[in-house]
Amino acid sequence: MVERQNSVCFRTLHLDQPWRLDSYRSIGGYGQWERILQERPDPADLIEQLKLSALRGRGGAGFPTGLKWSFMLRSAPGQRYIVCNSDEGEPGTCKDRDILRYNPHQLIEGMAIAGYCIGATVGYNYIRGEFFEPTERFEAAVQEAYAAGLLGKDIGGSGIDFDLYVHNGAGAYICGEETALLESIEGKKGQPRYKPPFPAQSGLYGRPTTINNTESLASVPVILEKGGQWFLDQGLPNNGGLKVFSVTGHVEKPRNLEVPLGTPFRELLAQCGGVKGGKKLKAVIPGGSSTPVVPGDQMMELNMDYDSLAKAGSMLGSGAVIVMAEGTDMVKVLANLAHFYAAESCGQCTPCREGTGWLSRVLHRILKGQGRREDLDLLDDAANRIMGRTICALGDAAAMPVRSFLKHYRHEFERYIAQGERCVS
Amino acid sequence: MTQKVKIEIDGRTCEATPGEMIIAVADRAGIPIPRFCYHKKLSIAANCRMCLVEAEQGGRPFPKLVPACATPVMEGMRVQTRSALAREAQQSTLEFLLINHPLDCPICDQGGECELQDLTLRYGKDKSRYAEAKRVVKDENLGPLIATEMTRCIHCTRCVRFGAEIAGLRELGATGRGDHMRIGTYVEQTLGHELSGNIIDLCPVGALTAKPSRFRARPWELIQVDGIAPHDGLGSHLHLHVRGRQLVRVHPRAQEAINETWISDRDRFSYTGLSAPDRLGEPMIKREGGCWQALEWQGALQIAAERIREAGSELGALIAPNATLEEMYLLQRLVRGLGAQAIDSRLRQQDFRGDAADASLPWLGVSIAKVEEQEGILLIGSDIRQEQPLLAHRVRKAALAGGLVATVNPYRLDLTFPAIQFTASPSGMLRELAALAKALRKRGSGTLRTLISEVKPTAQQVEVAEQLKQAGKRYRGLILLGALATAHPDYSLLRALAHLIADATRAKVGFLPAAANSFGAYLAGALPHRLPGARPAETPGLSAEAMLNKPRKVYLLWGLEPGFDLADPAKAVQGLDRADFVIACTGYRSPALERVADLLLPIALFAETSGTLVNAQLDWQSFRGAIPPPVEARPGWKVLRVLGNLLELEGFDYRSSEEVLEELRKQCAHAKPNNDPRGDLKKLPPRLSNGDRLYRIGNVPIYALDALVRRAEPLQANAEFLQVSLNPDQAAEMGLGAGDQVEIDQGEGKLAKAPVRLDPRIPRGCARIPAGLSGSEQLGPQIGPVSLEKR
């Protein structure tokens, strides 16, 4: 496994100053883009390779990227857009940041290829506002690419146009939701749009738009270079390729690791030096804060791919693996998560706006030792009433942790309630 | 016709147009689906989640409940609005909405007509499960019309969408996230848009309520009476809410063909002027030394009748264009019955040279609803948002649908839609139109020929002309003349040019009525050149201008204030001063009126009398009185009935206003709307030259239109005051700066004073000095030469 590690989005990591154009060139970077500029292959063939690769969206929802691209009607007239989602707000996730820092050119190449495939001559990269250095790196790379004649109008006389712009967020988690992101680029308050219409019909400025995660787009040049079959073979059927996991929490060596999908969690944990202080594993949130928590014992038997985690009742999400050791106070963890969602709900739809605040307040009251017996059923019930009833998935993301924590760790909450103030002190 | 589809809602088969939302189909079928954010006139937000329903398509249920307001129907769709799951979701949403709601219904003005209260009754539980601290939101002061209690807001964003989509001015927005999200202006400010009051009706809860009527009554204490708005040319349909003898508030009554579901702030709040402190309650007579003394109706009417009889054919009558049809008709009967010919209601017109060629029965030219379907609109001399706020909304819709809107005005308008604005001095307006005509290859005849020969169309004028022509080809071109055209010294020529352009483009010509019953005056015969039924008078009588130039023995003024409602107040006062006796039938006393009048007779105003108003599309809109007039004041038609009888005129024994109306209606059987000139408008020489004199542009601001709105305090609180607006360059040349006090001289020996304001929307050569505002009573012509002197 170790040989295959870091061979897609992180394939430049071993180089000195991997973010520079010549570094990227030295490993064959922009080869695919230049081939496209010269040969102008049929986009349908390229999309076929992506479908074959079983690349699934790395932003959280895991939607097959090739399929998403095929929704864009290339024949329809007018402007289309490719938008890269580098908002990376999901707690625990920090992989896109490192792609921007260490391999920006591969993302640029991926965006340009995406633009070609869907017929978009303009791309936007929406970068999380707090990412100062990554933004600088990416912008410098865009400058380099323009200077090298890889972007712009009629690139190298090919007749192909592709312009790339950077847009910085202003610190709102919800702007990572793809339609809120579009609103934000348009200069409006970041609030998700009701779908349908989907962005492929009416996206940025009302034009057909495809939105992909940074990691999804950065994977594209490698897939085209080595072939869809190669990528598929790295992982599992329906779970093609490598995926970056951001392993954080109670591990000895928190880090980003790009490993094949299907890698046993056990191995991933081992690569991060195991649980901190050699403690016993208590629980793992395997795919970013929005995904249901999995008890440690169960987690040790699972493989890290979309389907295995779904079968276990959780999700691969964005690949943020939050490890919790024995002794972790699950009430505190959940109260913290609930606060996050209450603060980050955009506020437009009722169940999420009101419900997330409710969950958070009840949990903090329990934390303060003022819990009541009926609170736990109330929490579960309120979470259920948010699930599936909101405009975007933030409502679900806020509800799922509550339900899973109560399912697996109800006794800890009951202890807080039973012991009241004593538990706190 | 589009193909219809069949869907099933709660077991009932309903027909629908594909793409329609479930909620619209259910509404039509009378199946109630709870909702807060949905409003049929606004875009879909789908944010409240109150309308969640269960749906299936082809036997396959949707994976989640769907919002009925945002889910388009498809053939064979089956919807359940009251299944256990749907009801549970609706209840959940309601519970969420209530957790942070203050539940302060007992002290909330919306109580009893609150959508949240109503749905709580249906879905709410009697005990809340929410035991945490509630959100409190700080209020903003949105000005004198709208009271806020934002803690009650349920974030449906109807008010926000109204601003963005209907008003065209985003005055409100949402800031903050999660349950800290709040609706507000961001930087506290007064809502200034002329339609802003509609958000009071849109707000489903008590977050936005009407300030003037706040805490004045509970909805269940109110009696609802239908009414017609008495200001602009729409005659918007109203609900008058009455408690005892008081009109407590005014709401819109939906009428798709006229006001849709909206009303302007002027129509909504002008009723507050009914109880102004200077309301006239009993007849008054001027005694020696200018002292006013109250007297009995009988005595007052006898004096009036005597003076009128003495005057005979030397009587002159001026009647406000918002008087009822019945009042207009009876007054003209009285005047003509005495052998007099001087009656007019075109109080703000200066140029009557075109009377012989006047349209036989002017109107809007298209129906009100059709305005939004026009593909090319040329607006001549109209500050349309101020003059006709809701018609401006129709024009806006036409513009947003891609239609061309072009304007020719003596100042640049603040519009909420794209338009090409040609701005020029009054004489320049003629040249702008001449250039358009020339771009259409018209050479014109008479005066127009000279005008046209002297201009060269710009590329933009050529473009506008071409677009108007395209629109006209598709019968979707419209040329409208507004109040600033009517007040123009060369109104006849503006009309002639409008007709010439219409001729070349096949666009229709339409007129914007100056007030609520301006076109009714044609039907009632309250004009020197029109008899009842809009029949041309054989020998036209004296126009408003002429009868003030050639003073009458006795004047009868109906519903007007000489300082504010006439085209040339200074000259009018001179004329009235020279009369033997001036009788004013009026709702109010005012110093200017008391100066010229000898006898004041108190008449009923809006909502206090029955009557009829004829709107821009010539609908006869009758209404009955909703409240009694104050003290001794009487409905106008009754005052005229008694006067007619005292003067022993035939047939003045009407028993009701309906009888008056019936009599007039019979005479109108052959009256047909027609905007074509009945003669030649083109022979007249222009009164204005291109010289470099400074011209006053005396527009009538929105809340200065008539005596009633001028006294509506909430509207006046932020209304315009008298200022001299000058182009900054012009001011610099004249050595004037912002805030300088200047003396305004229009050559009648009377001066007014006002501060200078710099405004780049005013063209050079012009000074915008509004009419109808306090301080303007002594000025001369609304549009005419003026000089300014720094003090």
Ligand SMILES: Cc1cc2nc3c(=O)[nH]c(=O)nc-3n(C[C@H](O)[C@H](O)[C@H](O)COP(=O)(O)O)c2cc1C
């Ligand atoms: C509340 C919320 C936050 C999200 N934040 C992110 C994010 O930070 N980055 C991201 O790539 N996707 C995020 N997503 C997912 C995006 O909406 C979208 O699915 C994704 O960008 C699509 O790209 P992919 O198909 O390549 O994964 C978020 C979704 C939700 C509901």
Ligand code: SF4
């Ligand atoms: S679920 Fe929350 S974040 Fe998403 S649209 Fe609704 S209020 Fe906004």
Ligand code: FES
């Ligand atoms: S009415 Fe449908 S979501 Fe509000």
